[in-house]
Amino acid sequence: MSLTLNDFDYFLPPELIAQAPLPERSASRLLVVQPDEHGVDALLDRRFTDLPDLVGPDDLLVFNDTRVIHARLHGVKDSGGQIEVLIERAVGPHEALAQVRASKSPRTGTTLRLADAFDVEVLGRVGEFYHLRFPAGEDLFALLERHGKLPLPPYIQRAAGDDDESRYQTVFAREPGSVAAPTAGLHFDEGVLARIAARGAKCAWLTLHVGAGTFQPVRVDDLGEHRMHRERYVIPQETVDAIDATRAAGGRVIAVGTTSMRALEAAAQDGPLEAGSGETEIFILPGFRFQVVDALITNFHLPKSTLMMLVSAFAGMDGIRRAYAHAVAQRYRFFSYGDAMFLTRTDNSENDKPSDAI
Incomplete structure (x- = not known):
């Protein structure tokens, strides 16, 4: 039986949609979805400042250094x-x-x-x-x-203000071209980055420019008919080398955001990951075979969105449903200025309907 749009729906009280950032970037909450030895997900309520404690000295975090333009x-x-x-x-x-x-x-x-x-x-x-x-x-x-003016997402019910000029950019934004922020990166400040480095974990960079199509709703019930928007990415050789070194050391590749994941997995679809640039329309659904990413830092995503489908493919549909129900019950903040999750890749379960990337 094929997947349908309703498989990725959930109830979200409107008041949980964050309308503004917290005073401090790293003050967000962090829901850790941690599989135990039996494959059952434990849900741990943490703070984003706890993230450095979750990474090891052989791990690699891959960030998207795109910069939001006045679009x-x-x-x-x-x-x-x-x-x-x-x-x-x-x-x-x-x-x-x-x-x-x-x-x-x-x-x-x-x-x-x-x-x-x-x-x-x-x-x-x-x-x-x-x-x-x-x-x-x-x-x-x-x-x-x-x-131009900074384009805030459509679910933020206000015009962009002076604070958004800095807070809707990551602290490592360098390459202009996005019309939406890679929001998982918004939680990182210099203190968190310094503590990650002190743990011995490494950081690497790529660029994927987020297009306005990221906010376009899925308009078909049969997901096989949906066509993704194009996004351009660049993966430097230094990042490929860092991933290879991480693999050799037995560490994890941790994508900071779905944009980093999309770039890495798109570039590895036809063979080993290679440096270079390109455009991707990759549509990741449950059953997708991930080639590069072992763990993912991400925000909470809109119901029935392609990003809900992506995280369900990565961490399992049942696990994501439980995590989102927990986040709603615990009053987490949702979407771009909201809280974050730390997800570990799971093997495709028998309960997840298989599908290739489209």
């Missing part, structure tokens, strides 16, 4: 109609794919005036996105940084 812009069409533009991803030095909200869809060749500061040309459509050409005289990201 939201307001403006007008050449007809005078109001528009809102949300950049999906850059596709060149002066071009981008974007969502455009307008009373009437702009036509190819239309000029859009954005932020009352510059014009962009609509070059056409690429699926659900518009292909836009920005002014050639300035770097695209510099232009967005000056005139």
Whole structure:
């Protein structure tokens, strides 16, 4: 029997959706889902500051160093109609794919005036996105940084404020290109990173630019019909070497966030993990055979989302259901500014319906 959307639903009281970050990054709670010797998950309520105690000297944490750009812009069409533009991803030095909200869809060749500061040309459509050409005289990201706004997720019911400029970025954000933060990384501060290093664990880096498609709902009940959005990633040779050294030492590869996991597992689908860049549409469902990642640090995800499917594939559907029910009962905070989980990879159980990545 195939998986359906309802297999990944759960009840979430709306008041548990975190609307703002805690005063301190590492003050979040951490739900540790720890399988015992019989394969039964123990649920341990910890603090994120306890994370260094959960890693060993041979372990490797892999972080996503993407940086969130000012991807939201307001403006007008050449007809005078109001528009809102949300950049999906850059596709060149002066071009981008974007969502455009307008009373009437702009036509190819239309000029859009954005932020009352510059014009962009609509070059056409690429699926659900518009292909836009920005002014050639300035770097695209510099232009967005000056005139755009930080795009908070749709479930945060407020506009971005000054605090979000720093708190909706990781402390290690370097490479601009995302329209959503790799939220598992938001819990790390310099103190936690220093304690991880003191434990002897290593850190490595990759880049996956998160697109606006990450918030798109799954609209089909038959998951075999769902098509994922594309995201671009870069995996340096140093990270591949660090993973190889970790394997040789008997340590664990710990992905910090589902974005790090998606990049690593996508790059290892056709053979051994290799350095390089590419785009992935990988859709991870229960039954997926993980090649690289042994443990995962992640936030709590939306009901019926592809990320709920990913964590269910990684830690088992029954285990994730129990963990989420526990988190709701214990009043954990959910989604981007919410609390975190530490998951260990489990073998595919007989109760998990098998499926390959799509």
